[in-house]
Amino acid sequence: MGTPHRDSPVLVTANYKLSFDLLRFELAEVDCWILVVDTRGINVWCAAGKGTFSTDEVVLMVKQTRIAELVSHNTLIVPQLCAGGVSSSLVKKKSGFRIIFGPVQARDLPEFLERDNTASEGMRAVTFTLMERVELIPVELYLQLKTIGFVLIAGFLFAWIGPHMFSLQAIIQRTLHLGMATLLGLLCGSVFVPILLPWLPCRQFWLKGLWPPLLVALCWGINIYPHVTIELLSLSVWMSVFSSFQAMNFTGCTPYTSPSGVEYEMRRGIPVLALLAILALLVWLVAPFVD
Amino acid sequence: MQTMRYIDNTTTLKLNVDVCVGCGNCILVCPHRVFEIKQKKATICDLNACMECGACANNCPVDAISVNPGVGCVEAYINRWLGRLFKDRGRSSCC
Numbered sequence: 001m002g003t004p005h006r007d008s009p010v011l012v013t014a015n016y017k018l019s020f021d022l023l024r025f026e027l028a029e030v031d032c033w034i035l036v037v038d039t040r041g042i043n044v045w046c047a048a049g050k051g052t053f054s055t056d057e058v059v060l061m062v063k064q065t066r067i068a069e070l071v072s073h074n075t076l077i078v079p080q081l082c083a084g085g086v087s088s089s090l091v092k093k094k095s096g097f098r099i100i101f102g103p104v105q106a107r108d109l110p111e112f113l114e115r116d117n118t119a120s121e122g123m124r125a126v127t128f129t130l131m132e133r134v135e136l137i138p139v140e141l142y143l144q145l146k147t148i149g150f151v152l153i154a155g156f157l158f159a160w161i162g163p164h165m166f167s168l169q170a171i172i173q174r175t176l177h178l179g180m181a182t183l184l185g186l187l188c189g190s191v192f193v194p195i196l197l198p199w200l201p202c203r204q205f206w207l208k209g210l211w212p213p214l215l216v217a218l219c220w221g222i223n224i225y226p227h228v229t230i231e232l233l234s235l236s237v238w239m240s241v242f243s244s245f246q247a248m249n250f251t252g253c254t255p256y257t258s259p260s261g262v263e264y265e266m267r268r269g270i271p272v273l274a275l276l277a278i279l280a281l282l283v284w285l286v287a288p289f290v291d
Numbered sequence: 292m293q294t295m296r297y298i299d300n301t302t303t304l305k306l307n308v309d310v311c312v313g314c315g316n317c318i319l320v321c322p323h324r325v326f327e328i329k330q331k332k333a334t335i336c337d338l339n340a341c342m343e344c345g346a347c348a349n350n351c352p353v354d355a356i357s358v359n360p361g362v363g364c365v366e367a368y369i370n371r372w373l374g375r376l377f378k379d380r381g382r383s384s385c386c
């Protein structure tokens with residue numbers, strides 16, 4: 001980067017495209033060396049958790065690139081978020097290089113370098129801003145397209161049960177309603193929950209995930225009142241279950257949920273959700289006979 | 292991150308103050324500012340902010356910290372539970 005010389009700092013990053021590009025962009029004005037650790041294309045945070053951004057990888061790269069021959073110092077600046085995988089004392093022992101943990105955000109790097117490799121308290125803490133949350137939404141949605149398709153097919157196969165039996169129109173209508181409810185559930189759990197995360201009551205994510213569908217169902221119900229049918233009730237429950245599950249899934253994307261906490265809420269959430277899902281399904285199946 | 296808090300009293304983080312040499316590494320690496328130095332020793336000042344990333348334990352020179360590290364991921368747990376149910380080892384991680 002730039003025109004690095006023997007005293008320029010050495011920065012370490014993952015070969016995750018976003019991390020690398022970001023680093024390059026932020027350091028456009030700085031002369032430095034960049035050491036890229038092969039994390040097989042995943043980002044620093046995940047790679048540290050999975051053990052691909054590890055002490056051994058860093059040591060390996062130091063040896064492979066013979067960086068020691070290029071610079072006159074023995075300091076590596078690594079992203080703070082890889083500390084879960086990289087142990088500074090072990091790297092020192094195995095490669096002779098001293099590790100300095102840089103800031104969490106690449107954008108703080110220039111300031112960090114200027115201030116003699118010290119990070120302010122603010123640079124050390126992770127954040128989870130609205131923008132950071134919104135950026136996660138597309139992936140969450142994309143991953144569930146399969147589920148929607150599956151629900152539609154399963155719904156179509158079961159929708160003929162009822163007094164209407166072979167009326168194609170009724171079958172299609174029932175399938176579409178089910179698909180709509182599923183889609184709304186997904187929207188609630190994977191769009192509204194991430195956006196509204198800090199403001200939704202309760203700390204457990206599956207409980208957070210129940211608020212948006214509750215509101216949606218309420219609005220929906222009021223709108224079509226008094227034509228509320230058993231089918232719509234069952235679909236509302238299904239929508240809430242799906243939203244709640246998606247919200248719980250979102251724990252994997254946040255930088256503040258602990259695995260023990262996730263296990264804790266899953267032990268409570270999953271049984272309740274499973275029960276509600278079965279209930280919703282049964283009611284949906286008998287609904288045509290009752291409505 | 293003070294606006295976003297997860298479930299209290301679930302973390303597996305433990306600090307053995309007797310062993311701590313007060314080097315400050317844990318304070319440096321923790322992304323949630325869980326530690327503080329008081330009288331040349333680390334203390335836990337915000338236990339419930341811990342997300343069990345394992346960074347502190349990994350960088351403590353004297354192994355004063357123990358934590359069960361991992362990524363809080365629903366799919367990983369489901370796979371693990373299913374694996375236990377059907378007596379085979381499935382995938383245990385997801386991301």
Ligand code: SF4
Pocket residue numbers: 304320321322323324325326340341342343344345346347348358
């Ligand atoms: S496990 Fe991670 S979040 Fe918890 S105290 Fe250690 S460094 Fe901080």
Ligand code: SF4
Pocket residue numbers: 306310311312313314315316317318332333347350351352353354355356
């Ligand atoms: S890293 Fe270990 S020895 Fe150093 S201050 Fe923290 S607990 Fe103490």
